[in-house]
Amino acid sequence: MTLEQRFQADTVLQNTMADSSTDLWVFGYGSLMWRPGFDSAENLPALLHGFSRSLCIYSHVYRGTPEAPGLVLGLNSGGFCHGQAFRVAAGHKAPVLDYLREREQVSGVYVEKYLPVELADGRRIEALVYVADPLHVQYAGGLSAQAMASVVGQAKGQAGPNCDYVINTVQHLQMMDIRDELLEAVLELL
Numbered sequence: 001m002t003l004e005q006r007f008q009a010d011t012v013l014q015n016t017m018a019d020s021s022t023d024l025w026v027f028g029y030g031s032l033m034w035r036p037g038f039d040s041a042e043n044l045p046a047l048l049h050g051f052s053r054s055l056c057i058y059s060h061v062y063r064g065t066p067e068a069p070g071l072v073l074g075l076n077s078g079g080f081c082h083g084q085a086f087r088v089a090a091g092h093k094a095p096v097l098d099y100l101r102e103r104e105q106v107s108g109v110y111v112e113k114y115l116p117v118e119l120a121d122g123r124r125i126e127a128l129v130y131v132a133d134p135l136h137v138q139y140a141g142g143l144s145a146q147a148m149a150s151v152v153g154q155a156k157g158q159a160g161p162n163c164d165y166v167i168n169t170v171q172h173l174q175m176m177d178i179r180d181e182l183l184e185a186v187l188e189l190l
Contacts, residue, residue: 023087023089025117026096027048029075031168033169034168038086038092038095041089043087045082045120046120047080048080048115049080051081051129053083054075054132056071056073056143057073057110058071058138058139058151059072060157061107063161064151064155068155068156070151071151072165074139082178108133108136113129115129149189
C-alpha cells in the first residue's frame with residue numbers, strides 16, 4: 001500500500017472516529033474472534049470479500065520472538081474471509097481504537113482499512129479491518145503448510161505457545177461452522 005493509500009484509509013477512519021454519533025464495526029478473523037479484548041454492543045458472523053486469511057505474519061512479540069518468530073494470521077489480497085464483526089457503541093470508539101492499535105500495530109505489519117463487510121443477518125456495513133502489509137519485513141506470505149507448522153510448532157511469545165493460537169482459531173472457526181483447510185492442515189502437522 002502506498003503512502004497516499006494509507007493516508008486515504010486513515011482519513012476515512014479518522015472521519016468515522018470523529019463522528020461521535022456513529023458506531024464502529026471491527027472485523028475479526030483470528031484471535032479477535034475468540035479474544036476481542038473489548039466490549040461490543042453486538043457481534044455477528046461476517047463475510048469480507050477481496051481478502052483471505054493466512055498465517056502470513058511473523059510474530060516477534062505475542063507468539064514468538066525476533067530470534068524464534070512465530071506465525072499469526074493476516075489478510076492477503078484476493079478471495080474472501082469468514083469472521084466475526086463487532087459493533088462498538090459510538091461512545092466507546094476512541095478507547096477501543098486505542099486498544100486495537102496498541103494490540104495490532106506493535107510492529108506496523110498491519111494496515112488499517114475501512115472495508116465493506118456482509119453480516120450474517122444480511123446487513124452490509126463498513127468495518128475496521130487489519131490487513132497484512134506484504135512489503136513489511138515480518139510478512140511471511142507463500143509458506144507451505146509444512147513450513148508453517150514447523151515455525152508454529154517451535155515458537156512461543158508473550159501470549160503463550162504459537163500452537164495454542166492456531167488451535168484456538170481452528171476451534172473457534174469450527175464452532176462457527178467455518179472450514180479453513182490450510183489452518184486445519186497446519187494443525188494436523190503440529
